[in-house]
Structure formats: structure tokens, C-alpha cells
Amino acid sequence: MSSQKSTATLRAESGQAKAPQRARGHARVAALLEAAATEFADKGYDAATMTAIASRAGASIGSLYQFFPTKDRIAGALLESYLNILAETFHKLREAAPSLDVSLLASRLTRTFVKFRATHPAFAVLVETYSFALPSTMSIRESLRREIESVLAEVAPHLAPAEIAVRAAVIQQIMKAAVAVNGDTSIASRKAVMDELEGLMRHYLQDAIQRANLDTLTSS
């Protein structure tokens, strides 16, 4: 299935510094990652300090460095965990896609990402700061686009791959726009704008699906 492949796209195997063998280690790592997430979200990548991360996690710096030998690495591990969550999310969406009508799919696509970004505010920081080597050669944006492509392929199976690629790129931008609007408190009627964006998404999906069918009909 293409689903498996594309899930693998977001999951990466390395990145983690030293797999903690024991339960104690697992708790530590989890605490450190959470602390890092909060610090990154609060201060940004540069301003977040290793000392602050450690102390927020109730650990010593020495301990932090035991698990993550550089700042890059803890950021990388955090990003990786986010990518896993995203992969999981898209996986579910892909599975549910065939049974969803266009309207619902548009809603899911938009809201899902908005919710994810709201839940994991550090994600934005880490994506902006992709200076550290990613586990995968692919950029995050690209990985995400691939996921969208696979969802799109699910609902518009007969669309040409090139067409899918283009449409996925546009959908990705609409998703990003939704996130931006959702976070922009200077917009008076945020709700209305969000609805408008969802409408745009629906319109765009509908168009894609119809064209796909038309093409299919034509070509057959």
C-alpha cells in the first residue's frame, strides 16, 4: 500500500541519542522532551537554553547531556516525535477518507492541522529552525505534502500523479493559512475567515474530485 510507504516517510529510525534501556530513563527522556517543547515554544530555539530545559525537567544539565549530546539533538528528537504524531494522524485520515464526504474531509483536513499546531506550539519553532540535520533527507514540508498527496489519492484515485502533486501543494497552503488565521488575534472576525478558508478547501477538493472523474471518463 502507498499508505505504509508514506507513513514511513515521516517516521525516522535514528535521531534519538541513546535509547534509554530502563523505565527510569524513559521517564527522564519524556520529561526532558516535554521541557524542551515548552522552552522552545516559549522562548524560541536560540533563546531556549539547555540549562533551562534541564531544570524545567527537574534534571541536571549533566543528565540532559547524557541523553541528548547537543541542543540540535534534543530539538531533532522532539521534531521527530511530532512527525510521528503527524504520520499517525494522516494515517487515520487516509483510512477514514473513503467514507467521508467532501465537506467533512475539507473540515478534517483544515481542523486537524490547526489542532495539532495548537497542541504542539513548539512544532512551528522547530520547523522554522531546520538548521539541524533532519533524520530524513526530505524536508518536513515535503513529507507533509506527500501525506496530503496520499490522502488525495485515496479520494481522487484516478487523478494523474502530477495533478495530485500540484493540488496537494495548494491544499497544504490552505492548511497553513488556516493555522495562521487561527493564531492571528488581530483578525476581528477570525471565525468567519476560518469558515471562508474551509469553504475554499471544500471548493478545491470538490473541483479535484470532479475533474478526476471527468478525466477518467474522458480517458476511458
Place this chain on the structure above:
Amino acid sequence: MSSQKSTATLRAESGQAKAPQRARGHARVAALLEAAATEFADKGYDAATMTAIASRAGASIGSLYQFFPTKDRIAGALLESYLNILAETFHKLREAAPSLDVSLLASRLTRTFVKFRATHPAFAVLVETYSFALPSTMSIRESLRREIESVLAEVAPHLAPAEIAVRAAVIQQIMKAAVAVNGDTSIASRKAVMDELEGLMRHYLQDAIQRANLDTLTSS
């Protein structure tokens, strides 16, 4: 005219620290701002150092500090100059708008911002780092949206203000999307995606204008 007011919105008087009073000083300030732009664009706000900016401008660190007493201040001055350019650009666009057909307007809106961002890569960095106090109380995003609103008001004069605000917000997102796509080298068929976005913009503008006219007919 609303045009005047909204142009003023983007222009601000502060930002600059100590105005140069000699010819030499003016040249220095220009060189420093340019050097800062390059450094910010290359390294990002945090990683750009005052020393690097000074030496890139061929000035001593002391000279830099003579005109810009903090890093914030030079960033602020640079941002302000960008906002002035943007204000100018929007001013022209607003003036030209009535004589443009929807297709051309869509194109102008999209390309203009893309071009601006490509020409001034430091702008993105500075907008992300708006930690330093802006001259205006309004956020940059908000100012920009206001400009878009005034252009929109020019071509769809009978649209209700609230409707304009919502539509402007969406248009702003499409403009941002165009910038993002234009800068994302991982997209294979960038050209096609750009066209698609422009199409979206055209569609959205058309819809706004038509609805405005319809509303007018209905209400009259």
C-alpha cells in the same frame, strides 16, 4: 481618501536612533542598513551579530552603535524602511486598481508580494522576530491587511466593511501562500502551483466583486 490614511498606517517616524547630520553619516547609515539586511537574511535575527554587520558595512563597531544603539533598533529601522516600500507599493496598486481587470489585479497582488519578498529576504526574518517594539501599535500583518482592504474597497466599493475585512484576510493568506510556494524548492512543479494559486486569487476576487454588485442591486 482612505488611501492617504492607510498609507500612513505603514509609515512610521521612529525606529531610527540618531539621525545622521553629515553626508558621511548618511552614507554610513545606508551601508549599515544594507549590511544588516544581508546578515539578517543570511543568518536570522539571533545569529546575526552586530560585529558582523559593522564589518560587512566596512564600519567599526563603535560607528554602528553611534547610529543604532541596540540590535533591536537597527532591525526596527530596517523593518520600517521595508514598511515604507510596501506602503508605496500598495499605494500605487490602489491607484492602478480601478483600471485593472480582475485577472490582472489578481496577478499583480500575487506577484507583487512575491517579488517584494524575493527582493528583501530580510523582511521575513524581521516579521517573525517582532519582539522589538514596533513604532505603530498595529502588527505588521494587520497593517498589511488594512492595505489589502483598501485595495479591495477600490474595486468592490459596495461591499460591506465586515465583508471586506474577511475577504482581505483570505487574500492575504493567498499572497503568503504564493510567497511560500515560490520559495519552496522541494516543489517539483512550482510554476503550476503558482498558476493554481493565482487562479484561486482570481476566482476569489471575482466572487467578491460579483457579490458586491449583487448586494448592491438587491439592497437598492
Place this chain on the structure above:
Amino acid sequence: MSSQKSTATLRAESGQAKAPQRARGHARVAALLEAAATEFADKGYDAATMTAIASRAGASIGSLYQFFPTKDRIAGALLESYLNILAETFHKLREAAPSLDVSLLASRLTRTFVKFRATHPAFAVLVETYSFALPSTMSIRESLRREIESVLAEVAPHLAPAEIAVRAAVIQQIMKAAVAVNGDTSIASRKAVMDELEGLMRHYLQDAIQRANLDTLTSS
């Protein structure tokens, strides 16, 4: 006892930044404080540099900042240690006071402070530079005056509090005068002047004690 309270007056708990938790740390802190004392005494507060303090203590600048996050803080910690010594000194003096005759008390009061100031030359510098927040709300001068008051109360118990306050203020000035004379090499016959001051102190104490007794007799 009033002695306890007034001892507490000079001792304060803050000032130190990060308490060392290892033996090595304790040694470092001691070395740093001593180095700071020497630097402050030699150069004055402003001219003493953190770098010089660190290197005089055989530590790296980072190590200094580990324990004292600002220049203020190391000065504060040093001052605090001096205040502790002074509190201790006065405590002993207060205990010994009843068994001392006026002549000896005068001598002790004068010499003690002179000796303290000679032993800790940085004290003068720090007292002059009390720009950094003191742990206590009271000024150092005031704390010292309180100590003198409590000694005076010991030897002239029947003196009215207001009278004690005034006399303590004068005694404090004589003590300061002794320090000044002792350190002024431009005075040819320093020894003679010191004796004169001690005589003044004796005269003044005697007067206080006698008046106290007279008042008591009269009022009874």
C-alpha cells in the same frame, strides 16, 4: 535579649547567588570572595573587573558567573560577610561591656573599628557603593548605629532611648573619625591625634554614663 535581635540586624540571608553544593564549589566561592575583596580594595568598585576577580582567584570567568551572576551580587555577598563579622564583633563587645571600665570601652570602640577597616579595606569601597540592593531595608550606617546603641544601653541602661540614639550617632562619628585619621598618612602626628580622639570618646562616654545615673537619681 536585645542582643539577639540586633545581631540579626546585621546578618542577612540573601546576597549569595547560587550556593555551592560540592566541596570544590565552596573553595571556589571563598577564593572568589577573597579575590573580589582585593580587587575592590585596590581599584574601587567600578574599576574592578569581573575578569580580574576571576583570574586573581585562579578561576575562569564562567566559573565566577556560576556563583555570582552579576558584579552586584559578588559585592553584595562580600558586604554581607563583612556585616556578619561586624555583628559578631559587636556581639562580643556588648557581652564584655559591663565588665569594662569607661576608659577601656572607649579604647575598644575606637580601635575595634579601626582594626576592622584596616583588615578589610574593601569594606569602605562597598559601603560607598551601596547602589546594589541591600538584603536589609536598613542602611549599613543605620545597622551599625543600632549596634552601638545596644552597647551603650548595656553600660548606661537608664539613659532614655532618644538620648541613646543621639549619643550613638555621635560615637559612630568619632569611630569614623578614628578610621579616617588612622588612614591619613598626611597627618604628621597621627598617634597624637588618635589619642586625642580616644580621649574625646572617653569624655563623651563618661558624660553619658554620669548623666544617666544623675537622671536616675533625680527621677527616683
Place this chain on the structure above:
Amino acid sequence: MSSQKSTATLRAESGQAKAPQRARGHARVAALLEAAATEFADKGYDAATMTAIASRAGASIGSLYQFFPTKDRIAGALLESYLNILAETFHKLREAAPSLDVSLLASRLTRTFVKFRATHPAFAVLVETYSFALPSTMSIRESLRREIESVLAEVAPHLAPAEIAVRAAVIQQIMKAAVAVNGDTSIASRKAVMDELEGLMRHYLQDAIQRANLDTLTSS
């Protein structure tokens, strides 16, 4: 007369950087000195900046440096002007001394210095910071002591010079004490303490004069 010699003691001929030839220059110099006085008094010697002094005087730094080639020099010039005022003051006091009774003399000695220090708060700063070369080889304290000696010689002419020196040193300390008390807001009953110090001064002067006369009688 000894009066002339000792007046010369405080007045110094050099110190000034470049005698301004014209009226304009005089005004500038006066403004600069006043600005310096305010800055030194407000911020202390180290924290006062040449730039701040110049701008407070409404002059450019270049202009400041035209008259005072170093920071030391402007401080020196200021100090010198203070010493001239003090010399003048003592000169008058010396002339008035014979016609003053002890009580009044004590009062004058005490108050005069207190007033001077209150009027010229920068004096304290400059005296503490006598790192810059003084015009005279004598320290300020020593010069002042000489002045006191000459006043004392006026009222107790038969006192042995060595005795005068010792007594003058003590009187100087009482004068300093008065200044300290006057400036210490933490003293509740400042007025009472000031009176007490004045009493001490009177007592001490009286004693000196009487002993002088006794010695004279005895030796004759």
C-alpha cells in the same frame, strides 16, 4: 601674614586646559563645568560620561574636548574651582575669627562646611576620586587642615604649632562628622545630633584656647 600663604595653598595656578581668550569661551567653560558638576554629583565620577557632560552643557563633545582634553582635566578644573571657593571662605573666616566668641566660631566652622558640601555635591565625589593628579602636591585634606590650622592660630596664637596641628586634625574630623550627620537621613533626630556635634566643637575650641593661655602664662 600667614593668611596669604595659606590661601595660596588652596589656589592653584595650572589645571585649566586652555584659557579661553574670548567671552564666548568663558561662557562655554562655565557651562561645561556646571554640567560636569551636575553629572559627577548625580552619577559619580566613573559613571559620568563626557558625552553626557557635553550635551548637558548644550555643547558637542568636540567642543568639550577643545577646553578639557581629558576627563581628569575637567574634574581637576572643577575641583580647583571648589578649592578656590573654600580658600575664600576660610580667608573670610580667618579675618572674622578674632572678633568672634568661641561659641560663634564653633558654629561657623561647623555650618560653613556643611553648607559648602550641600551647595557643591560634586565636591565629595571628586575628593573620593583623587586619582587624577592634583595641581598641588598636597592632598586636599591636608590643604584643608592647613586652613583650619591658620584659623586656630588666629584665636589661639600662643599654642605650639605641633599642638595646633593635632587640634586642627580633630576639628577637621568634627567638621566632616557634621557633614555626614547632616546628610544621613536615617538619623531620626538629626537636629539634636548636629547640636551635640556643635557642642563638641565648642568644648574642643574652648579647651584649646584656655590651654594656650595657660601655657603662655606658665612659660612666661
Place this chain on the structure above:
DNA sequence: TATGAATGAGAATTCATTCAT
């Protein structure tokens, strides 16, 4: 492994002083 001390290369910023116009 855990902990906290040690390190030192920068980074921002200041300011006395000198220069050119």
C-alpha cells in the same frame, strides 16, 4: 548514571578620545 562545577569563545554594549570637515 547523576550531578554540579569548569571552561572559554563569543556577544552586546560603552565610552574616552581622535579626526575630518
Place this chain on the structure above:
DNA sequence: AATGAATGAATTCTCATTCAT
């Protein structure tokens, strides 16, 4: 003389990373 720009050494403080116990 006056002005303001230029200079750069020095200073405080930060922080990722390494070490020793």
C-alpha cells in the same frame, strides 16, 4: 573654534559543552 563621525579596547554577561566525582 565647532561639530559630529570614527575608533576600538575593554567590560559585563551568556551558554553550549566537557569534566570530575
